Amino acid sequence: MSDDHHxxxxxxxxxxxxxxxxxxxxxxxxxxxxxxxxxxxxxHKVGPxxxxxxxxKAWTDPEYRKRLLKNATAAVGELGIAGPEGGHLxxxxxxxxxxxxxxCTLCSCYPWPVLGLPPVWYKSFAYRSRAVSDPRGVLRDxxxxxxxxxxxxxxxxxxxxxxxVLPERPRGxxxxxxxxxxLLVTRDSMVGVAKVSAPDGRxxxxxxxxxxxxxxxxxxxxx
Amino acid sequence: MSDDHHxxxxxxxxxxxxxxxxxxxxxxxxxxxxxxxxxxxxxHKVGPxxxxxxxxKAWTDPEYRKRLLKNATAAVGELGIAGPEGGHLxxxxxxxxxxxxxxCTLCSCYPWPVLGLPPVWYKSFAYRSRAVSDPRGVLRDxxxxxxxxxxxxxxxxxxxxxxxVLPERPRGxxxxxxxxxxLLVTRDSMVGVAKVSAPDGRxxxxxxxxxxxxxxxxxxxxx
Amino acid sequence: xNGVHDMGGMDGFGPVVHEDDExxxxxxxxxxxxxxxxSALRAIDVNVDExxxxxxxxxxxxxxxxxxxxxxxxxxxxxxxxxxxTGMRARDAVASRAETPRRARFxxxxxxxxxxxxxxxxxxxxxxxxxxxxxxxxxxxxxxxxDSNAHHAGTRPQxxxxxxxxxxxxxxxxxxxxxxxxxxxxxxxxEPADKLxxxxxxxxxxxxx
Amino acid sequence: xNGVHDMGGMDGFGPVVHEDDExxxxxxxxxxxxxxxxSALRAIDVNVDExxxxxxxxxxxxxxxxxxxxxxxxxxxxxxxxxxxTGMRARDAVASRAETPRRARFxxxxxxxxxxxxxxxxxxxxxxxxxxxxxxxxxxxxxxxxDSNAHHAGTRPQxxxxxxxxxxxxxxxxxxxxxxxxxxxxxxxxEPADKLxxxxxxxxxxxxx
Numbered sequence: 001m002s003d004d005h006h007x008x009x010x011x012x013x014x015x016x017x018x019x020x021x022x023x024x025x026x027x028x029x030x031x032x033x034x035x036x037x038x039x040x041x042x043x044h045k046v047g048p049x050x051x052x053x054x055x056x057k058a059w060t061d062p063e064y065r066k067r068l069l070k071n072a073t074a075a076v077g078e079l080g081i082a083g084p085e086g087g088h089l090x091x092x093x094x095x096x097x098x099x100x101x102x103x104c105t106l107c108s109c110y111p112w113p114v115l116g117l118p119p120v121w122y123k124s125f126a127y128r129s130r131a132v133s134d135p136r137g138v139l140r141d142x143x144x145x146x147x148x149x150x151x152x153x154x155x156x157x158x159x160x161x162x163x164x165v166l167p168e169r170p171r172g173x174x175x176x177x178x179x180x181x182x183l184l185v186t187r188d189s190m191v192g193v194a195k196v197s198a199p200d201g202r203x204x205x206x207x208x209x210x211x212x213x214x215x216x217x218x219x220x221x222x223x
Numbered sequence: 224m225s226d227d228h229h230x231x232x233x234x235x236x237x238x239x240x241x242x243x244x245x246x247x248x249x250x251x252x253x254x255x256x257x258x259x260x261x262x263x264x265x266x267h268k269v270g271p272x273x274x275x276x277x278x279x280k281a282w283t284d285p286e287y288r289k290r291l292l293k294n295a296t297a298a299v300g301e302l303g304i305a306g307p308e309g310g311h312l313x314x315x316x317x318x319x320x321x322x323x324x325x326x327c328t329l330c331s332c333y334p335w336p337v338l339g340l341p342p343v344w345y346k347s348f349a350y351r352s353r354a355v356s357d358p359r360g361v362l363r364d365x366x367x368x369x370x371x372x373x374x375x376x377x378x379x380x381x382x383x384x385x386x387x388v389l390p391e392r393p394r395g396x397x398x399x400x401x402x403x404x405x406l407l408v409t410r411d412s413m414v415g416v417a418k419v420s421a422p423d424g425r426x427x428x429x430x431x432x433x434x435x436x437x438x439x440x441x442x443x444x445x446x
Numbered sequence: 447x448n449g450v451h452d453m454g455g456m457d458g459f460g461p462v463v464h465e466d467d468e469x470x471x472x473x474x475x476x477x478x479x480x481x482x483x484x485s486a487l488r489a490i491d492v493n494v495d496e497x498x499x500x501x502x503x504x505x506x507x508x509x510x511x512x513x514x515x516x517x518x519x520x521x522x523x524x525x526x527x528x529x530x531x532t533g534m535r536a537r538d539a540v541a542s543r544a545e546t547p548r549r550a551r552f553x554x555x556x557x558x559x560x561x562x563x564x565x566x567x568x569x570x571x572x573x574x575x576x577x578x579x580x581x582x583x584x585x586x587x588x589x590x591x592x593d594s595n596a597h598h599a600g601t602r603p604q605x606x607x608x609x610x611x612x613x614x615x616x617x618x619x620x621x622x623x624x625x626x627x628x629x630x631x632x633x634x635x636x637e638p639a640d641k642l643x644x645x646x647x648x649x650x651x652x653x654x655x
Numbered sequence: 656x657n658g659v660h661d662m663g664g665m666d667g668f669g670p671v672v673h674e675d676d677e678x679x680x681x682x683x684x685x686x687x688x689x690x691x692x693x694s695a696l697r698a699i700d701v702n703v704d705e706x707x708x709x710x711x712x713x714x715x716x717x718x719x720x721x722x723x724x725x726x727x728x729x730x731x732x733x734x735x736x737x738x739x740x741t742g743m744r745a746r747d748a749v750a751s752r753a754e755t756p757r758r759a760r761f762x763x764x765x766x767x768x769x770x771x772x773x774x775x776x777x778x779x780x781x782x783x784x785x786x787x788x789x790x791x792x793x794x795x796x797x798x799x800x801x802d803s804n805a806h807h808a809g810t811r812p813q814x815x816x817x818x819x820x821x822x823x824x825x826x827x828x829x830x831x832x833x834x835x836x837x838x839x840x841x842x843x844x845x846e847p848a849d850k851l852x853x854x855x856x857x858x859x860x861x862x863x864x
Contacts, residue, residue: 013728014684020695020731021687029698030691038690043679084693088795105663105781107707108723117689119677123723125506126672129665132783132836133448133564133826141671151833156663158779159815159839160798188673236519237475243486243522244478252489253482261481266470307484311586328454328572330498331514340480342468346514348715349463352456355574355627356617356657356773364462374624379454381570382606382630383589411464447666450659450719457656457775458715506667510659510716562827566666577786618771 047116048187050081051164054114055190056182058091059169069093072164076114085162086113092155093166094192099146101139101192102155102163103131111162115187122191132156142193165192172198270339271410273304274387277337278413279405281314282392292316295387299337308385309336315378316389317415322369324362324415325378325386326354334385338410345414355379365416388415395421447499447566448573450506455574455617476515483522490529495596499568500524547588547603548633556582557639558609560631568596571635575627578615579639583628584608591632604633656775657782659715664783664826685724692727699738704805708777709733756797756812757842765791766848767818769840777805780844784836787824788848792837793817800841813842 024030054076058065068075072089076082089111092100104110105128110118121127131138135152139145146152155163167189173181188194247253277299281288291298295312299305312334315323327333328351333341344350354361358375362368369375378386390412396404411417453459471477487497500521501509509517552558560575570592584607591602613625662668680686696706709730710718718726761767769784779801793816800811822834 013688013725014682016728016732017684017687017691020728020735021691023735024691024695024698030694034694035687035690038693039680039686042689043686047679105783106660106779107710117679119674120681120723121671121673124668124671125662125665125719126668126670129662129668130671131663133664133822135834136831138671142673149833151835152831154834154836156781156836156838158781159795159801159841161795161815161817161839236479236516237473239519239523240475240478240482243519243526244482246526247482247486247489253485257485258478258481261484262471262477265480266477270470328574329451329570330501340470342465343472343514344462344464347459347462348453348456348510349459349461352453352459353462354454356455358625359622361462365464372624374626375622377625377627379572379627379629381572382586382592382632384586384606384608384630448664449667450665450715455657455773456659456715458658458712460714503667505669506659506665507716507719510719562825564664564826564829573782617773620773 042112042117046083046113048114048185048190049182050076050079050116051111051114051187051190052182052185053079053178054081054091054164055166055185055196056178058166059181060178065166068166081113083113085109085111088161089114089164090161091164091166092153094168094195096168097149098151098153099139099192100153100155100163100165101131101135102157102165103128104157105129105132106158109157109162111164114164115190119187139193142188144194165190167192167196170196170198265335265340269306269336271337271408271413272405273299273302273339274334274337274410274413275405275408276302276401277304277314277387278389278408278419279401281389282404283401288389291389304336306336308332308334311384312337312387313384314387314389315376317391317418319391320372321374321376322362322415323376323378323386323388324354324358325380325388326351327380328352328355329381332380332385334387337387338413342410362416365411367417388413390415390417390419393419393421447502447568448564449502450509451502452572454572471515475519479515479519479522483518486522486526490525492525492529493595493598495568495590495592496598497521497525498592499596502568545601545603548605550585550605551633552582552585552605552607552636552638554582554584558582558607558636559639560609560635561637563635565593567593569593571631572629574616575609575611575629575631578611580609580611580615582607583610586630589632591634593632593634602634606630606632607636609636656711656777657773658711659718660711661781663781680724684728688724688728688731692731695731695735699734701734701738702804702807704777704799704801705807706730706734707801708805711777754810754812757814759794759814760842761791761794761814761816761845761847763791763793767791767816767845768848769818769844770846772844774802776802778802780840781838783825784818784820784838784840787820789818789820789824791816792819795839798841800843802841802843811843815839815841816845818845 021030021032021035025032054068057079058068064075068091072091073087075091076086076089094100108118108123108128110122127138132154135154136146157163167185169181170184173184184196184199186194186196189196244253244255244258248255277291280302281291287298291314295314296310298314299309299312317323331341331346331351333345350361355377358377359369380386390408392404393407396407407419407422409417409419412419471480483497501517503524504512504517504520508520512520557579558581559579560571560577562577563569563571586606586608588603589606591604594600594602607630608628609631611627611629613621613627614623616627680689692706710726712733713721713726713729717729721729766788767790768788769780769786771786772778772780795815795817797812798815800813803809803811816839817837818840820836820838821832822830822836823832825836
């Protein structure tokens with residue numbers, strides 16, 4: 001999206017938003033500082049790192065995995081993750097035979113607390129229109145070609161349930177711990193348009209060398 | 224539609240058309256004089272007056288009406304009317320109990336030889352979308368409110384058949400001849416979004432004085 | 447294709463606006479486009495189904511933002527560019543080969559169901575009738591099959607029928623019982639309605655996950 | 656409403672384009688709109704269904720020409736103007752009245768058909784499942800009914816189920832048998848599939864005209 005030229009025009013969205021905010025703060029309906037906090041939260045605190053922690057924990061803790069699949073809202077709550085659009089979370093598990101894909105055809109519902117705000121492709125008309133009728137074609141757009149024998153399950157989140165895909169743990173990660181694993185888990189894999197890859201050479205080395213440090217830092221970025 | 228500003232811009236349709244015509248005449252694929260003739264034909268020669276002649280004749284000549292309802296292509300051909308989009312004409316007759324309405328939801332197919340090129344409203348998304356699902360609402364947009372007891376038949380011309388509505392002959396026109404009647408018949412009535420009205424003033428007086436006669440005559444125009 | 451052009455039954459386009467004393471063309475270029483399309487398409491062997499499909503292929507946002515003749519113009523440009531890639535020669539005239547028409551499978555009075563077809567290419571069966579049941583009212587005779595003809599994949603000549611649908615079948619119970627829809631559908635678009643409807647069943651399982 | 660927003664199964668939007676290292680917001684105003692919507696709607700008592708419907712009410716051509724946050728902005732403006740007409744006071748809180756939930760009509764394993772509903776207002780049942788048969792997989796419990804809640808016409812609390820559809824049921828025979836769709840549908844959207852399907856029949860007549 002190139003919104004730059006919009007910003008210049010007085011009727012562009014930037015100007016309209018500024019006018020709206022002025023009106024609403026003037027009327028006492030909103031507070032600019034509260035808006036600042038919301039923007040900051042979604043730019044810096046809530047994001048796919050939350051979901052990655054959940055996935056990594058489910059990969060390494062079989063009991064947690066069970067709780068996650070049974071009641072995802074409660075299970076992510078154990079990690080301090082909660083918030084708007086997170087009241088009815090459902091985790092769906094990929095297996096070698098079943099691949100899950102999440103879409104919202106009618107708007108762009110998304111599990112904010114675990115994945116943050118949705119990327120442009122998730123909100124795109126191309127994705128919203130074709131994910132339900134041509135999921136294999138959509139996955140090919142992402143460079144993911146699944147074997148014919150794999151069943152694809154598409155989840156159209158039309159009501160209040162919000163879906164988190166629990167991707168398959170990649171081979172070659174048996175020695176990695178929870179924090180290292182979390183670094184591998186991408187947003188796309190938790191929506192179901194990608195698989196999680198084992199780290200290649202360099203990254204694997206990096207993961208090893210930073211094993212201790214990373215643990216502490218990421219824990220402090222919790223929402 | 225305000226296309227005026229387009230004409231000024233070099234990338235507007237007017238400029239693009241000019242460039243196309245130059246290219247195609249240059250390649251010998253089209254001839255400008257042939258294009259002139261086509262434009263002239265549809266601006267001045269082919270139009271709803273053709274259909275009006277057909278309707279007026281059907282109102283005044285019961286045998287012609289029968290032929291029209293049986294094979295409209297042949298019947299309009301008797302009046303020298305033919306041309307593109309006229310190869311499979313079908314006439315559908317309105318009665319006091321049945322009102323017909325024609326639309327083309329997928330593009331804007333229209334019986335050119337009898338009605339000319341379609342008006343903007345026929346090509347509008349509003350008409351194409353709602354004529355099939357809410358015909359009574361669409362007719363209200365045209366100011367036509369039909370009694371609840373009247374059945375509405377919508378014809379979506381999705382194949383090569385092109386539909387011409389044969390409207391009801393209005394009361395009070397019993398003394399009018401074919402040429403006078405043709406002047407009453409509007410384009411909209413032959414698409415089915417309007418009824419044909421008797422001429423006001425003069426004709427209404429005539430209608431009153433002919434009350435008795437009309438009963439009998441109308442009986443003869445029944446389907 | 448299930449394009450935005452297939453707008454039967456859509457909401458949101460507002461009331462129909464009628465223009466009094468409307469001219470045939472609202473600008474000179476509209477007339478030129480109209481005339482050019484008819485002449486040029488013949489010259490480069492583009493059939494009507496292919497032209498319609500070129501209009502359907504206009505990107506949805508552009509389609510909705512364009513006027514009727516702007517869409518004609520865009521489609522013509524597209525076809526010329528595509529043909530230009532092959533030196534503006536006519537394509538192999540597959541369409542002109544004489545093909546044997548399919549025999550009529552239905553006769554007036556037959557109950558039929560419009561099949562649930564979702565072709566990626568051109569089709570003249572709008573979405574709003576698919577899966578719905580109606581009655582054959584007329585057999586119009588044999589016509590070219592738009593779905594193949596648009597792609598120069600043969601004319602596949604077949605019968606086209608006028609099929610009647612109750613508005614309630616199309617739009618559900620609140621629809622007026624005194625409203626019917628008539629639409630002309632190709633033989634291939636239809637299946638007998640009286641045979642048991644075979645729905646694709648998900649296997650009976652206890653849980654999804 | 657059968658709006659352009661209901662795009663499941665539509666063709667023509669091209670491939671999905673992926674942006675690497677995408678920022679959360681692509682311009683500062685996007686973040687402000689996001690934050691404003693959440694805060695302002697609460698202040699003027701607009702529920703999420705009403706907000707979604709305000710987005711759906713954007714004119715189709717504008718909807719397709721706008722980005723996600725541009726649509727949020729337009730919807731917010733619309734709602735503020737509409738509320739402004741009533742002095743920006745919250746509407747009567749019909750939605751907050753305690754209503755008795757409808758009892759669950761279905762249980763996991765039941766075969767159901769999505770009803771052919773075409774409401775003029777807000778709905779969360781997309782067109783592509785209507786009339787199609789599937790199987791109840793989960794009962795998620797009781798939720799507000801979006802179709803009424805969006806119009807402040809009561810919450811009509813009812814069960815929402817996860818319903819499984821075979822891709823072939825939705826898209827016809829060419830669909831891959833190894834594809835299934837799961838969608839959460841309200842009790843009122845569904846009817847038992849095993850009862851004989853009553854199609855609205857046109858009266859048997861010999862001719863249409």
